[in-house]
């Protein structure tokens with residue numbers, strides 16, 4: 001059971017973090033000079049990643065994270081509690097990005113800028129969650 005939970009946890013983490021890196025390095029630069037399709041593409045890609053990323057992957061990362069906390073790490077300690085707190089920040093930033101800034105980005109330049117800032121903040125915070133996962137694994 002713990003092998004399956006850790007496998008799923010790492011797989012979901014690669015989808016979530018890898019997805020955001022792909023968006024930043026591949027999708028955004030490609031759409032930058034294509035105003036005729038940019039807004040519709042951002043809304044469609046954003047809607048899909050919001051469903052599979054924010055709503056599905058983050059929920060499953062929480063469930064598998066709680067499972068491996070107990071089945072592998074024997075319960076909470078400060079490093080895991082810190083990771084959990086940071087995780088809730090990532091959830092809040094994702095919801096702000098998906099349900100507020102990202103949704104209104106077509107209509108207003110301010111929302112488009114906030115969508116960009118929240119997206120970059122979430123990528124940095126999620127990479128920190130990976131680092132914390134590695135440190136927890138190594139006994140911190």
Ligand code: HEM
Nearest residue numbers: 013061062065066068069072084087129130133134136137
């Ligand atoms: C966006 C959210 C998250 C990401 C990207 C993430 C990523 C990772 C990664 C990549 C590892 C594997 C590290 C390794 O094997 O060296 C890991 C381990 C771990 N994660 Fe997460 N994680 C997330 C959320 C959570 C949550 C919500 C918890 C719950 C408290 C959690 C608890 C743990 C624990 C306890 C380990 C160590 C597992 C072990 O002993 O091998 N994670 N995490």
